[in-house]
Amino acid sequence: MSGSADYSSADDAALVRAAQGGDTAAFEELVARHRDKVYSRAYSIVRNEDDALDLSQEAWIHAWQRLRQFHGQASFATWMTRIVINVCIDWLRQRKRLEAESIEQWADELGGIEQLMPIETVNPTEGLERAELRNRIDEALGQLSDAHRLVLVLHEFEGMKYRQIAKLMGCSLGTVMSRLFYARRRMATLLSSLKNETGK
């Protein structure tokens, strides 16, 4: 493969093959195509622009070093997303941000507070424009703890099963279930309160 015009018209599989042979220009094209998705996943987990930038770039370096291990079982985008998730989890673990640090957080982990939350009988997002709805979801996600948000991201956005999440996060199945339950109930409350604040 030669010339940048070839790269822009080539599919991911061809670019991966070229990059596996050491072609950094092909790899650059892959970065350009998937950088937003990779960065967005990092941001959804760490909620900080600078950290998300660093971690997403680190994920690309990891990907380059492991390119020979990619055999196309999943799409390149899926493979890359898994790498950036692992990089982010390692980063959170190093900073002990996945551990419960206060009594309130322990209570959340064990279950209790979420039982007291009133059940939202009306869809708190009803009647909102899609862009507004996304903004509110983003804002509400930012108010969750790292551990609760991570479980939600892995389950709702990545479609992972409980067992996969538990393995990835290094915690029990019960912890995953409890965190997911709390995160969903908290999101329902947060979205509802955001709706009430704006009077919509």
Next chain:
Amino acid sequence: MDSKTQLKLQAYLDGELRGLRAWRMQRRLASDPEARALVAELETIKRVIAENEPGHAVPESREFYWSKIARQLQQIQSRLPEPGLPARQPAFWPRQLLVPVLATACAALLIGLAVIHFTSRSSYPIGRHEVVVAVADPGAVTYRDHATGVTLVWFSYPAQN
């Protein structure tokens, strides 16, 4: 409703329950309005979140974002003989040392056994024999018994043809 039941209802909603466990939750939902309300709330929030994932674009130009990655790739390539291969792991070095360390340990063991063997059989007191490790060749150890006139040499490496 207790916490355990709430989590089971959620697991049912997420398709994590099979067989009898799923059937039990179906029965619970049919008879318990509180359970139905909870599952309806969880179902709504699950769907709304999954269908409206907030997206975030890289807040840098393509060139700037790539430049940092490219710099690191260059560093990696300068360390590796072939691009795209994983970096050499530091865990390899103990394996390289394994053979000489094991050979030295075996030699030391043999010497120890020989010393015990000869001193226990000999009627001569300890001190009438010597063990010599040559500075020029630490892999060769010489045992010499002056009384019996026996000399043994151990090599920690295989003999060359």
